[in-house]
Amino acid sequence: MMTGEIEVTVRYAETDQMGIVHHSVYPIWFEAARTAFIRQVGMSYSEMEQAGVMLPLLELSCRYQRPAHYEDELVVRVEVCQLTRVRIEFSYTVCKKGESSPICIGKTLHVFVDQNFRPVNLSKYRPEIYRLIAIAAGEEEKDAASVSR
Amino acid sequence: MMTGEIEVTVRYAETDQMGIVHHSVYPIWFEAARTAFIRQVGMSYSEMEQAGVMLPLLELSCRYQRPAHYEDELVVRVEVCQLTRVRIEFSYTVCKKGESSPICIGKTLHVFVDQNFRPVNLSKYRPEIYRLIAIAAGEEEKDAASVSR
Amino acid sequence: MMTGEIEVTVRYAETDQMGIVHHSVYPIWFEAARTAFIRQVGMSYSEMEQAGVMLPLLELSCRYQRPAHYEDELVVRVEVCQLTRVRIEFSYTVCKKGESSPICIGKTLHVFVDQNFRPVNLSKYRPEIYRLIAIAAGEEEKDAASVSR
Amino acid sequence: MMTGEIEVTVRYAETDQMGIVHHSVYPIWFEAARTAFIRQVGMSYSEMEQAGVMLPLLELSCRYQRPAHYEDELVVRVEVCQLTRVRIEFSYTVCKKGESSPICIGKTLHVFVDQNFRPVNLSKYRPEIYRLIAIAAGEEEKDAASVSR
Numbered sequence: 001m002m003t004g005e006i007e008v009t010v011r012y013a014e015t016d017q018m019g020i021v022h023h024s025v026y027p028i029w030f031e032a033a034r035t036a037f038i039r040q041v042g043m044s045y046s047e048m049e050q051a052g053v054m055l056p057l058l059e060l061s062c063r064y065q066r067p068a069h070y071e072d073e074l075v076v077r078v079e080v081c082q083l084t085r086v087r088i089e090f091s092y093t094v095c096k097k098g099e100s101s102p103i104c105i106g107k108t109l110h111v112f113v114d115q116n117f118r119p120v121n122l123s124k125y126r127p128e129i130y131r132l133i134a135i136a137a138g139e140e141e142k143d144a145a146s147v148s149r
Numbered sequence: 150m151m152t153g154e155i156e157v158t159v160r161y162a163e164t165d166q167m168g169i170v171h172h173s174v175y176p177i178w179f180e181a182a183r184t185a186f187i188r189q190v191g192m193s194y195s196e197m198e199q200a201g202v203m204l205p206l207l208e209l210s211c212r213y214q215r216p217a218h219y220e221d222e223l224v225v226r227v228e229v230c231q232l233t234r235v236r237i238e239f240s241y242t243v244c245k246k247g248e249s250s251p252i253c254i255g256k257t258l259h260v261f262v263d264q265n266f267r268p269v270n271l272s273k274y275r276p277e278i279y280r281l282i283a284i285a286a287g288e289e290e291k292d293a294a295s296v297s298r
Numbered sequence: 299m300m301t302g303e304i305e306v307t308v309r310y311a312e313t314d315q316m317g318i319v320h321h322s323v324y325p326i327w328f329e330a331a332r333t334a335f336i337r338q339v340g341m342s343y344s345e346m347e348q349a350g351v352m353l354p355l356l357e358l359s360c361r362y363q364r365p366a367h368y369e370d371e372l373v374v375r376v377e378v379c380q381l382t383r384v385r386i387e388f389s390y391t392v393c394k395k396g397e398s399s400p401i402c403i404g405k406t407l408h409v410f411v412d413q414n415f416r417p418v419n420l421s422k423y424r425p426e427i428y429r430l431i432a433i434a435a436g437e438e439e440k441d442a443a444s445v446s447r
Numbered sequence: 448m449m450t451g452e453i454e455v456t457v458r459y460a461e462t463d464q465m466g467i468v469h470h471s472v473y474p475i476w477f478e479a480a481r482t483a484f485i486r487q488v489g490m491s492y493s494e495m496e497q498a499g500v501m502l503p504l505l506e507l508s509c510r511y512q513r514p515a516h517y518e519d520e521l522v523v524r525v526e527v528c529q530l531t532r533v534r535i536e537f538s539y540t541v542c543k544k545g546e547s548s549p550i551c552i553g554k555t556l557h558v559f560v561d562q563n564f565r566p567v568n569l570s571k572y573r574p575e576i577y578r579l580i581a582i583a584a585g586e587e588e589k590d591a592a593s594v595s596r
Contacts, residue, residue, distance in 0.1 A: 017313040166462040
C-alpha cells in the first residue's frame with residue numbers, strides 16, 4: 001500500500017489564544033497530505049476534478065493527543081484505509097518531525113460524485129481513475145485489473 | 150437540559166472551489182455555538198479562561214449530510230451530551246434556517262485543563278464553574294449541589 | 299449614499315497566540331459586510347455571480363488601530379467609495395459595538411469580470427446590475443439612468 | 448540586504464467558489480515567509496516572543512495581479528523595506544515557481560511592543576534583537592553597531 005507524506009511548519013495564523021494550533025487546522029493539513037498522495041498516485045486532484053470526479057467529505061474524525069505550537073515542524077502521513085466503488089476512506093497521522101508518536105490521528109470518509117454532486121460508481125464512471133486509486137490502496141492486482149471490464 | 154443556538158450566514162471565504170462550505174469550517178461554527186452556550190450558562194468562556202480553566206479538544210467528529218452554500222442562513226445548535234468531573238462532550242446540529250433536517254452533525258470531547266495544560270478535576274479545581282456547567286448539562290439538582298462538598 | 303452593516307462576535311478560531319484577532323480575519327469580515335450591503339442593494343452577490351458577474355480583488359488595505367479580542371462584539375460598516383464602469387472600491391470601518399472610534403479601517407478595490415475572469419464594462423455587460431450599484435453608491439439619478447442608454 | 452523565501456503549495460481550503468485562492472490567504476503566506484526570514488536572521492520569532500517582543504500589524508496592503516489556483520506551487524519572498532527603532536516594514540512578492548512576474552505584492556507595517564502591547568524602542572528594550580534585525584535589513588555596519596551604545 002502506498003502512503004503519502006508532507007511536511008508542514010506551523011503558521012502563526014494557525015495558532016489560537018491558547019497558544020496552540022487550533023483544532024480546525026488539522027483537517028486542512030490532512031487535505032494537503034491527501035493532495036500530495038493523489039498526485040503521487042499518478043493524477044493530480046485538480047486533474048481528477050477536471051475529469052468530473054470530486055471527493056466531498058461524508059465524515060471526519062480527529063483525536064488530538066498532544067498540542068502543536070507555532071513554528072513546529074510536522075510530518076503529516078496519509079493512507080487509504082478503505083476503498084469501495086463508491087467511497088474512499090483515508091487515515092492520517094501527524095507527528096513532530098523526527099518523532100514517531102503522533103500528536104493527532106484522524107480519518108476522512110469521502111463519496112465519489114460527479115460535477116452535479118451525484119454519487120457515482122467510480123469503477124464504472126471513470127474506470128482509469130478508479131484503477132489508479134485501487135493500486136495505490138493496495139488492492140490485489142487482479143482486482144484492480146478487473147475494474148475496467 | 151439547556152441548549153445553545155447561534156445563527157450564521159455563510160461567508161464567501163468559507164466556500165471552496167467545489168462551491169460549497171469547506172468541511173474545516175463546521176468545527177469553527179461548533180465552537181461559536183459553544184461560546185454562546187457557555188455565556189448563556191452564566192459565565193463567558195473568556196471569564197472561564199481568566200479563571201484558569203481551558204477546554205482543549207481531545208476528539209472531534211463530523212458527519213456531513215448535505216452541503217451548505219455561500220449566503221445560506223444556518224442555525225447551529227449545541228448541547229452537553231456527557232459531563233464528568235474531568236471531561237465534557239458537546240453535540241451539535243447544523244440546519245438551514247427554518248428546516249429541521251440537519252446538514253451536518255458533530256461532537257467534540259474536551260478535557261478540563263489549567264493554564265499549564267494539566268488536566269484537572271473541575272469539581273475540585275473550580276467547583277463553582279463545574280456547578281454551572283452541571284446545571285446546564287441537566288444533571289440532577291442534588292448531584293450538582295453535591296459537587297461543592 | 300447607502301451603507302451596509304453587520305455585527306460579528308469574535309470567534310475563538312479567529313484569535314492567535316498573541317491573544318488578539320489575527321490580522322487576516324478583517325478582510326473576511328469586510329467581505330461579510332460587503333455581502334450584506336450588496337443584498338440590501340436589491341440583488342444578492344450569489345445572484346450576481348449567477349448572472350455572470352464576479353468581483354475579484356485588485357487591492358486590499360487595512361489599518362489596525364487597536365486589537366480585537368475573543369467574544370468582542372463588533373460592528374463592520376461598508377460603503378462604496380468609488381465606482382467606475384469597470385471597477386468598484388469599498389471602504390470599511392470596524393468598531394466595538396457602542397463605540398464610534400474604529401479599531402480597524404480598510405479598503406478593497408475590485409474589478410468587474412465575467413465567468414472567464416475577463417474584465418467587463420459593467421454598464422454595458424449587465425446594465426441593470428450596474429444601475430443598482432450606481433444608486434447604492436449615491437451616483438446622480440440622471441447619471442445612473444443614463445447607464446442603460 | 449537579506450531576503451527570506453518560502454515555497455507553498457496552494458491548499459484546497461485556501462480556494463473559494465470563484466476557483467481561486469481567497470485574498471485573505473496571502474497575508475498568511477506573507478507571515479509564513481516573515482517567520483522563515485526572522486529565523487534565518489538568527490533568532491526565531493518564537494524566541495523573540497519569549498524574549499518579550501511582539502510585532503503586531505499596524506498596516507497591511509496587497510495588490511493582486513493575477514489569481515493563484517489549487518495545487519499551484521508558489522514562491523513567497525520577503526525583505527525589510529524600512530526599519531526604525533520602533534517600527535519595521537516588510538515587503539513581499541508571490542510568484543509562481545519558476546516565474547519572475549509576481550501574482551501578488553504586499554507590505555506589512557509592524558510596531559515593536561512588549562508583552563503588554565506597549566510600544567517599545569527596540570534598540571533600547573532589546574538591543575541584541577534590534578542589532579540582528581538591523582543587520583538583516585542591510586543597515587550600515589556602523590549604524591547597526593551603534594545600536595548597543
